[in-house]
Amino acid sequence: xxxxxxxxxxxxxxxxxxxxxxxxxxxxxxxxxxxxxxxxxxxxxxxxxxxxxxxxxxxxxxxxxxxxxxxxxxxxxxxxxxxxxxxxxxxxxx
Amino acid sequence: xxxxxxxxxxxxxxxxxxxxxxxxxxxxxxxxxxxxxxxxxxxxxxxxxxxxxxxxxxxxxxxxxxxxxxxxxxxxxxxxxxxxxxxxxxxxxxxxxxxxxxxxxxxxxxxxxxxxxx
Numbered sequence: 269x270x271x272x273x274x275x276x277x278x279x280x281x282x283x284x285x286x287x288x289x290x291x292x293x294x295x296x297x298x299x300x301x302x303x304x305x306x307x308x309x310x311x312x313x314x315x316x317x318x319x320x321x322x323x324x325x326x327x328x329x330x331x332x333x334x335x336x337x338x339x340x341x342x343x344x345x346x347x348x349x350x351x352x353x354x355x356x357x358x359x360x361x362x
Numbered sequence: 363x364x365x366x367x368x369x370x371x372x373x374x375x376x377x378x379x380x381x382x383x384x385x386x387x388x389x390x391x392x393x394x395x396x397x398x399x400x401x402x403x404x405x406x407x408x409x410x411x412x413x414x415x416x417x418x419x420x421x422x423x424x425x426x427x428x429x430x431x432x433x434x435x436x437x438x439x440x441x442x443x444x445x446x447x448x449x450x451x452x453x454x455x456x457x458x459x460x461x462x463x464x465x466x467x468x469x470x471x472x473x474x475x476x477x478x479x480x
Binding site: 269270273274276277278280281283284285287288290291297298299302303304306307310311313314317318320321324326329330332333336337339343344346347348351 | 368398442447
């Protein structure tokens with residue numbers, strides 16, 4: 269029963285990832301695609317958590333933290349690029 | 363005791379995955395980037411927090427050890443996901459992505475015009 273619930277949750281998260289991929293392919297503007305990529309990163313964390321319950325191990329917990337940090341940094345870099353045209357500004361006199 | 367623990371963990375994880383599915387349906391069906399961002403950053407954040415809480419409860423109740431890194435992950439996602447949503451929404455507004463054509467009010471554009479004319 270428990271394994272069945274875990275499998276159903278994994279299938280549901282996979283379906284929602286596929287819907288985000290649809291928005292990533294179709295999205296008319298660039299911020300749509302960035303939103304979809306951020307949400308795919310969040311869903312990847314969910315998949316890792318459910319997989320580590322299914323495999324009954326605590327070896328993948330660092331992967332959860334790392335994916336959260338990487339998704340946040342990627343979104344911040346993309347939004348700064350969209351807004352200012354560059355990510356790291358070298359000119360300090362402004 | 364172990365059955366009640368499994369019920370709690372299964373409930374939390376099923377709830378989180380259903381919230382993630384609702385976020386995905388919202389991102390597909392809503393009309394402009396701002397409403398899509400609303401759906402994605404709220405429902406997906408609550409869904410992932412619920413799933414990670416289920417994982418923490420699994421380690422605590424069934425494996426009998428409290429995993430502090432999962433708690434750190436919950437706190438980190440809870441702090442950073444709305445900030446990322448705010449940043450990408452602001453970038454979308456500043457690069458001139460239009461609102462939905464049926465939206466009736468744009469206070470930020472009004473305030474900026476007022477600021478420029480002063």
